[in-house]
Amino acid sequence: MSKQLLLMEVTCPNCDKMLTEGTRVHLDAYIKDTNQDGEVYLSAIFGDYSIQSDLDIPEGATAEFRCANCDMSIMLNIPCKLCGAALASLNIRSGGYLEFCSRHGCRGHALGGFGDVDQMMSLVNRMFKTPHD
């Protein structure tokens, strides 16, 4: 199976700034469990759930993500289907939007983490700009 890297180009829903930097998505986050605030980098590669941060983010901790440019919260008032933590949302430059779980260690965490295969396939179709039939 060929392993093609799908790079997600995401923008802030508030200020429209491109938040993908190289292969990472730059966000600010407040970690409620440890009362820490700082920068968090999510992988921009579709299906890669890795995260890089100077913050100490324990497994199971939740983050409140903000745009690194305009500092507006990107959190939604919608709970994750898998764990019940709040979802965060970013726009995808090629169209549509991406929702991901704010809990570290949840399978819905980080970019590309969907519990629903149909949703994931429709996202892939949108990214390749193929018509959905």
Ligand SMILES: [Zn+2]
């Ligand atoms: Zn912004």
Ligand SMILES: [Zn+2]
């Ligand atoms: Zn979750």
